[in-house]
Amino acid sequence: MLTQRVQAILQSVNHLRPIPSNVTRVLKELENPKVSLGMIAEYIGLDQALAALVLQMANSAVLGYGRSCSSLNDAVVRIGVKRLKSLLLASVAVDSMNRQLSGYRLGAGELWNHSVGTAVTAEWAARALSYRDPEEAYVAGLLHDIGKLLLDQYVLSDYSQIILYVKKYNQPLWQVEEKLIGIDHARVGGLIAQRWGFPTVLIDAISFHHYPSAAHANPVLPAIVNLANYLTIKVQGSQQGLFCDEIHPDTFAILSLDDVRLERFQQRVMDVLGVSAS
Numbered sequence: 645m646l647t648q649r650v651q652a653i654l655q656s657v658n659h660l661r662p663i664p665s666n667v668t669r670v671l672k673e674l675e676n677p678k679v680s681l682g683m684i685a686e687y688i689g690l691d692q693a694l695a696a697l698v699l700q701m702a703n704s705a706v707l708g709y710g711r712s713c714s715s716l717n718d719a720v721v722r723i724g725v726k727r728l729k730s731l732l733l734a735s736v737a738v739d740s741m742n743r744q745l746s747g748y749r750l751g752a753g754e755l756w757n758h759s760v761g762t763a764v765t766a767e768w769a770a771r772a773l774s775y776r777d778p779e780e781a782y783v784a785g786l787l788h789d790i791g792k793l794l795l796d797q798y799v800l801s802d803y804s805q806i807i808l809y810v811k812k813y814n815q816p817l818w819q820v821e822e823k824l825i826g827i828d829h830a831r832v833g834g835l836i837a838q839r840w841g842f843p844t845v846l847i848d849a850i851s852f853h854h855y856p857s858a859a860h861a862n863p864v865l866p867a868i869v870n871l872a873n874y875l876t877i878k879v880q881g882s883q884q885g886l887f888c889d890e891i892h893p894d895t896f897a898i899l900s901l902d903d904v905r906l907e908r909f910q911q912r913v914m915d916v917l918g919v920s921a922s
């Protein structure tokens with residue numbers, strides 16, 4: 645039996661606005677092998693908000709793009725088709741990811757920074773582990789915590805109890821959410837991804853990013869995100885009491901990791917995220 649609260653959460657997932665038709669149209673065009681980047685730029689230009697986002701991304705230092713670029717054409721060329729697909733998928737959530745999340749004690753922009761860091765780290769880890777599609781890892785990293793957007797208000801109302809379980813009983817946040825709220829942010833994120841029609845591999849990566857072995861069909865991508873989430877928090881540092889996610893023990897087996905390799909990864913991720921060791 646689902647609790648009333650879980651039912652309310654499921655209902656709010658169903659009430660989320662769908663992906664705007666402008667975005668789905670560009671996504672569809674990107675599948676067309678005959679389409680040119682110029683045409684894609686033109687389609688994006690039809691939607692002001694989308695155009696602004698693509699320009700902002702193309703000029704984002706945190707995404708690793710340097711020089712300023714002012715035309716949509718240049719932006720599309722710079723970003724490239726694969727990355728553009730990821731950004732279009734993420735575009736639905738970008739605005740919300742910048743807002744403050746009081747339940748999770750995240751200031752404005754903090755979830756976004758964590759998400760971008762996890763995306764870049766996941767892409768790097770995917771290459772290091774010879775995962776077949778590093779771009780898939782990038783977008784999974786970017787969106788892994790979208791469930792927090794919806795669960796935040798529930799975490800806020802149960803905050804004192806949640807922090808008690810996390811701190812005193814030393815339980816991972818996602819398990820505490822499951823226990824006290826009835827569902828964790830990873831599952832909620834998976835439901836959101838489903839609602840938005842994301843590919844199954846992405847839905848799984850989001851749903852199981854804290855418990856990769858539960859994804860029977862595709863445990864590798866969830867495990868990469870699990871690892872990237874941990875490394876990003878470790879390397880970026882965070883004072884968030886709720887935010888000290890650990891690696892799931894199964895991730896080691898799924899990715900053939902050991903402590904030595906993990907340590908080496910952490911060193912490399914410092915370079916990748918531009919954080920110098922202190």
Ligand SMILES: [Fe+2]
Binds near residue numbers: 829853
């Ligand atoms: Fe998470």
Ligand SMILES: [Fe+2]
Binds near residue numbers: 788
């Ligand atoms: Fe995370």
